[in-house]
Amino acid sequence: MNETATPTASEPRPPSHARIRARKRAVSESAEAWAVLDRAALSHVGFIDAGRPMVIPMIHARIGETIYLHGARATRIVKQLGGGVPVCLTATLLDGLVLARSAFHHSMNYRCVMAHGAARQVADPAEKHQALVALTDHLLPGRWDEVRPMSAKEERATGVIALDVDHITMKRRDGPPVDDAEDYALPIWAGVIDVARRAMAVHPDPALATSVPRPASLDAFINARNAPTRPDGEND
């Protein structure tokens, strides 16, 4: 992750070495970008607060090309984001550590999605409800149908922010390290360590009655996360 700018067609042409990197890493298919966003457990949400940048981790979910966020209505961030401010929402899946022969060429394999748009407070109760279902199911697919749904009072107490995305980009790096030609002869180990987020342990609530069975959503999540192989590269 040595270079991080995202050139667009309207910008002046970057120097040739940056162009090569941009071609490799700027993926135009937005379908893949949306899939990465769906896969990421959380996003980092950036906005401007009194002239200063703020970056806050939030759970997201998306329906079509709208991304939803939520928080208690009383909190500052929900009030701020509800005011139609510009937002940059970034979600990153870290896939591996890239160990080169030279310090200079060390990097990370990753997939990163950046969505720009204007935030708005969701006022329509039907849209708000759908967003809350999507947010719960983003945390754990299928969970909404297993739990006590939100009461009208709880839905009123929750602020839902919609980000109507007008620009989404994806960058990625994958594959082995790329060293300078003369360094390949050095007796220095080079390669990639794949990393992935895994489910490690399940802790039933100490207050849970032992008669309550484990839900299907939980085992599905663990099976999907902890598959022994990852033929499709679907890790994060």
Add this chain to the structure above:
Amino acid sequence: MNETATPTASEPRPPSHARIRARKRAVSESAEAWAVLDRAALSHVGFIDAGRPMVIPMIHARIGETIYLHGARATRIVKQLGGGVPVCLTATLLDGLVLARSAFHHSMNYRCVMAHGAARQVADPAEKHQALVALTDHLLPGRWDEVRPMSAKEERATGVIALDVDHITMKRRDGPPVDDAEDYALPIWAGVIDVARRAMAVHPDPALATSVPRPASLDAFINARNAPTRPDGEND
């Protein structure tokens, strides 16, 4: 991760339920915040670009209370951050999914550090060199001493940004879900799924001579990441 604002002493008092959450989650010890930053593989770096927020994932490292970032000198972000702009750097360790009996009380266990400060381009060659050592060793502890060090030309081609931190805060959530009193009797499973980032596989560079041994840094990383138990809670 239902509420995300970080009240400070200088702000108006938030409503009482927000105060309770703030007491629980705003950890004042900056030592713990720095330790979380050291543990996080990457940060999300926020700044203002032509009046719009930008959030970009970057590798970070810190020396004392200065955080370093780097990128090719020619890239837009390095030029922008080098201009003394305000930065919000946020690093989040996701520790678990919090499954409550009600949709409303679902959450995540996490530790999140947010550092605010002004970015500056590092001009001093000695400071720059130390930062590049720290960045390489942040990716994989001990790696700098195993590899071909940066040439003077490579160091010149790399832009190093320092963030002199004037404000660092940490928030966390841990422990079981907290449901409404009347929901504990519901026959709905509740608990926490711990998640953690693990080393999954090692791929030697296809161009690597088989006579080159695996470095100590690699096995130390895997042993530290993949310890079967995590008595100290040190996962991410």
